[in-house]
Amino acid sequence: MRHIIAWFALLLALTSPALADWRDDVGTLRVGFIAGDNPAYEVARLEKFRSYLHYALAVPVELFPARSYEALIEAQSTGRVQYTVLSSLAFLALDQRCVCAEPLVQPTTADHARxxxxxxxxxxxxxxxxxxxxxxxxxxxxxxxxxxxxxxxxxxxxxxxxxxxxxxxxxxxxxxxxxxxxxxxxxxxxxxxxxxxxxxxxxxxxxxxxxxxxxxxxxxxxxxxxxxxxxxLIPFGPHVVRKDLPDMAKSRLLQALTDMRNTNPDAYDAIERGYPGGFVAADPVLYRHLAEFLNIAPGKD
Missing domain, CATH: 3.40.190.10 (Periplasmic binding protein-like II)
Structure with missing residues (x-):
């Protein structure tokens, strides 16, 4: 039944001009993540996560495997990807480079620690x-x-x-x-x-x-x-989106991600197995405080 509902939502989105506008702007959502030395295996392991986002947003979703955070930072700062899974330090480095992205969600522990x-x-x-x-x-x-x-x-x-x-x-x-x-x-x-x-x-x-x-x-x-x-408190690494992603896309992503643990735990485990508490909306203040604590100068617009 869940798959039938998802397919119906996808069909509705693709056939309704009013709903499709922001999706046309997004095109294909490209999601970057650390894949290490075996990107083919990691892409296959994250298929449930990719598929979940595809149905939740009703847009094509592609995974962008990277060997390092530096590669992810470069990809997001240049617009090659719109969404990345970063460590806290990697996000601060990205923010220094381009001030072009924002934390959307962060994972939590079983006790809901951020x-x-x-x-x-x-x-x-x-x-x-x-x-x-x-x-x-x-x-x-x-x-x-x-x-x-x-x-x-x-x-x-x-x-x-x-x-x-x-x-x-x-x-x-x-x-x-x-x-x-x-x-x-x-x-x-x-x-x-x-x-x-x-x-x-x-x-x-x-x-x-x-x-x-x-x-x-x-x-x-x-x-x-x-x-x-x-x-x-030092926040766990966030899932980060480009600021120029349409607001409706950000809203739909936020809803899909914060619902993920309950609606599709397999998809959640694929991307954040080490944090069983699920996603919550990211608190940008925590990352600003971390930058100040580490004496990392903020980026400039």
Missing amino acids: GFRALLVTKSDSAITSLADARNTRIAVGAKDSLSGRRAPFAGLASEGIYPESYFLRIVETADSETALRALIAGEVDLATAWSSSSEPLSPAIGSGPLAVLAGDGALSPSTLRVIWQSE
Whole structure:
């Protein structure tokens, strides 16, 4: 029955001049996403998502696989695609480049969190109880381009007048937050960067972050850790559309995406399996605050 209704809606849209105007302006909606080294597989995996948008908007939808965020930013800034799935940092980079796009929706967790907080943690029996106590200690961090593992914590430290390269005795780069936390547990460092989407940063709730993963594996108990700093909310990466997309297209897309988890969970899982809470309308203020926090200058019209 659902497919019959979808086909009827498509037929109505294509045969009604009044309804077809904005669709004529859109033509084919091109959706860009990160596909890694196997784009054919990823395009096939996202077919349910593509098909859902096709029927919901009654316009042709094409997937644009890209190997990197830089390629997606270039494609959207030049108009090759009208819609991209970006990380928060990639969206800020796009906004710096062209101010030509806007966040439409963002995914949420099972607890309906819109983002996460970056953390600095130590052992609960450590003498470190504040940032002031952390001078000349060893800290495990993420890679240079990691938002949660390095950029956000270092921005937070800078706002306190702390410059990590001279403040800490040793900075240990790790692959991810789980690895950083394991180094802390093993006594190889005194502090570690981490993150959590829970309102309680040391919560072991499934899906809330690396602390929960390690607690679930029996590698640690949250009670053995202490948080000495946490950031404000950092939003999850948005689905972004060009500003010159017709307003009716944006409205229909917003409705289709926020309905997706309930009306077609397979389509939603195809594009956002890691965020089971569904889409909500994006809050641009969260991304502006993130840019200010990271000291990223806004783009110019």
